[in-house]
Amino acid sequence: MTIMTRPAEARTLVNAPELAPVSIAKPDLITVEEAKTMDVARMTDLFKAHINPGQLHFMKLLGFHKVKVERAEGMYYFDQDGRKILDFFGGFGSLAFGHNHPRLLEARKRFQDEKRHEIAIAFMSQYATALAHNLAQVSPGDLDMVFLGSTGSEAMEAAVKLAERAAGPKRPKIVYAENSFHGKTKGVLSITDGALYRGEFRLVDGNVRVPFGDIQAIENAFRSDPAIGSIVLETVQGGGGIVQADGMFWLKLRALCDKYNVIWVADEVQCGYGRTGRFYAFEHYGVVPDITALAKSLGGGKAAVGAMIAKRDIYMKAYGTPKTAMIHAAATFGGIGEASITAIEALNVLYDENLIENAASTGDYLLKRLKAIQAKYPSIVKDVRGKGFMVGLEFHDFSQTLPMVLRPVVALLDDKLKGSLSGFVGALLLRDYDVLVAFTEYNRNVIRLEPPLICQPEHVDVFCDALDALLGRGIVAIVKDFVKSQVK
Numbered sequence: 001m002t003i004m005t006r007p008a009e010a011r012t013l014v015n016a017p018e019l020a021p022v023s024i025a026k027p028d029l030i031t032v033e034e035a036k037t038m039d040v041a042r043m044t045d046l047f048k049a050h051i052n053p054g055q056l057h058f059m060k061l062l063g064f065h066k067v068k069v070e071r072a073e074g075m076y077y078f079d080q081d082g083r084k085i086l087d088f089f090g091g092f093g094s095l096a097f098g099h100n101h102p103r104l105l106e107a108r109k110r111f112q113d114e115k116r117h118e119i120a121i122a123f124m125s126q127y128a129t130a131l132a133h134n135l136a137q138v139s140p141g142d143l144d145m146v147f148l149g150s151t152g153s154e155a156m157e158a159a160v161k162l163a164e165r166a167a168g169p170k171r172p173k174i175v176y177a178e179n180s181f182h183g184k185t186k187g188v189l190s191i192t193d194g195a196l197y198r199g200e201f202r203l204v205d206g207n208v209r210v211p212f213g214d215i216q217a218i219e220n221a222f223r224s225d226p227a228i229g230s231i232v233l234e235t236v237q238g239g240g241g242i243v244q245a246d247g248m249f250w251l252k253l254r255a256l257c258d259k260y261n262v263i264w265v266a267d268e269v270q271c272g273y274g275r276t277g278r279f280y281a282f283e284h285y286g287v288v289p290d291i292t293a294l295a296k297s298l299g300g301g302k303a304a305v306g307a308m309i310a311k312r313d314i315y316m317k318a319y320g321t322p323k324t325a326m327i328h329a330a331a332t333f334g335g336i337g338e339a340s341i342t343a344i345e346a347l348n349v350l351y352d353e354n355l356i357e358n359a360a361s362t363g364d365y366l367l368k369r370l371k372a373i374q375a376k377y378p379s380i381v382k383d384v385r386g387k388g389f390m391v392g393l394e395f396h397d398f399s400q401t402l403p404m405v406l407r408p409v410v411a412l413l414d415d416k417l418k419g420s421l422s423g424f425v426g427a428l429l430l431r432d433y434d435v436l437v438a439f440t441e442y443n444r445n446v447i448r449l450e451p452p453l454i455c456q457p458e459h460v461d462v463f464c465d466a467l468d469a470l471l472g473r474g475i476v477a478i479v480k481d482f483v484k485s486q487v488k
């Protein structure tokens with residue numbers, strides 16, 4: 001067969017108007033090197049102009065706006081003045097390996113040097129399939145089918161969509177918990193119980209909210225509403241302020257879901273990946289959900305990776321035929337090469353370095369030391385709770401106990417910090433002791449401690465000694481000092 005080719009000039013658009021050659025000037029772009037060397041004043045201007053001017057207000061309250069991180073390694077950030085900041089925040093659980101773990105850097109560098117491919121859509125990807133295999137290996141029971149994405153929200157969106165299709169069109173309703181957090185994208189917003197995040201958006205209606213850990217409320221809902229097809233719960237509530245259900249709850253939940261044929265989705269985005277001293281937090285209770293989700297540390301703190309992992313029979317019900325296979329297949333960056341190999345290496349490091357065992361044992365030590373601090377300052381510390389490296393430190397609400405003279409001054413400060421000691425403590429821990437901790441949107445009295453799983457007892461000692469010294473100053477001194485720093 002002869003293939004006729006047209007001359008090159010004939011391949012240009014027939015009848016196209018004559019266009020003058022365009023010259024496109026390069027816009028005023030910042031280069032990579034300029035970005036690295038930018039000072040705090042310029043960063044602040046650009047943040048205000050292009051990212052989120054309102055957020056800067058909170059950063060200023062906490063003193064976070066003064067820090068420019070130049071480097072990060074292991075348990076520490078290093079700022080522009082060479083200050084070493086101990087990271088007990090851990091990116092809300094995204095830094096299991098600390099910052100820049102050498103094995104993850106090396107795996108990524110080799111991948112780049114070998115000029116490996118990234119996008120996993122046209123051809124199957126050896127990296128995405130290997131990561132899916134590894135996730136099936138670390139997941140109990142027949143949690144074998146894996147959807148790869150880039151974030152926790154995306155993994156949770158995949159989970160609720162799968163549950164809805166597997167439950168069938170007559171059972172679209174979801175049971176979710178008070179104070180839940182499952183992400184801010186439009187779908188899962190309907191099961192994220194925060195007025196702030198809901199922001200008066202239009203939600204999917206008909207979902208049923210129950211108190212977290214209340215098995216009776218769940219049974220009542222299942223019994224009274226046959227349109228309920230799934231239940232979505234964090235195994236340990238993170239955004240709610242490190243809240244656990246009692247141990248028997250999960251066994252009873254599994255039995256109820258089996259009885260009423262309801263699909264149980266366990267959100268392990270924050271509490272999973274070894275953080276509580278088991279790979280999944282639900283493994284403490286000897287039960288297996290029907291669908292689960294991971295993100296945060298799954299990418300080793302270097303890549304954006306989220307995953308939904310589902311029981312095979314559920315997956316097959318929803319997407320198991322050629323006709324249904326593409327309904328929720330991977331998005332553009334799902335299973336992308338370098339992110340996948342980072343996640344593969346990270347899982348290997350997690351087991352090679354016994355980090356799950358470390359989270360259990362060093363996490364116990366952290367809890368013990370915090371309980372001793374609670375015993376020393378019972379009028380300041382109300383509760384210490386958690387498992388492994390997912391720990392909540394709750395302060396008494398001091399807004400009513402503060403001396404009268406200080407109340408108006410504190411009231412001048414932002415609504416968000418009023419009545420909550422955690423903002424003041426967090427700000428001073430950073431300013432005076434070079435320690436970073438996290439706050440809790442739903443419960444302003446709780447500081448969340450989620451250090452990297454590489455954290456050693458000596459880091460726990462540095463943190464606890466700093467906290468002890470700060471609380472030893474007393475509430476009035478802490479508040480006065482904070483207020484002074486705001487009016488400077």
Ligand SMILES: Cc1ncc(COP(=O)(O)O)c(C=O)c1O
Pocket residue numbers: 092151152153154156181182183184234238239267268269270271295296
């Ligand atoms: C329990 C839980 N689910 C889902 C998400 C959403 O994850 P992402 O922020 O990666 O979208 C988070 C994030 O904090 C989370 O804590």
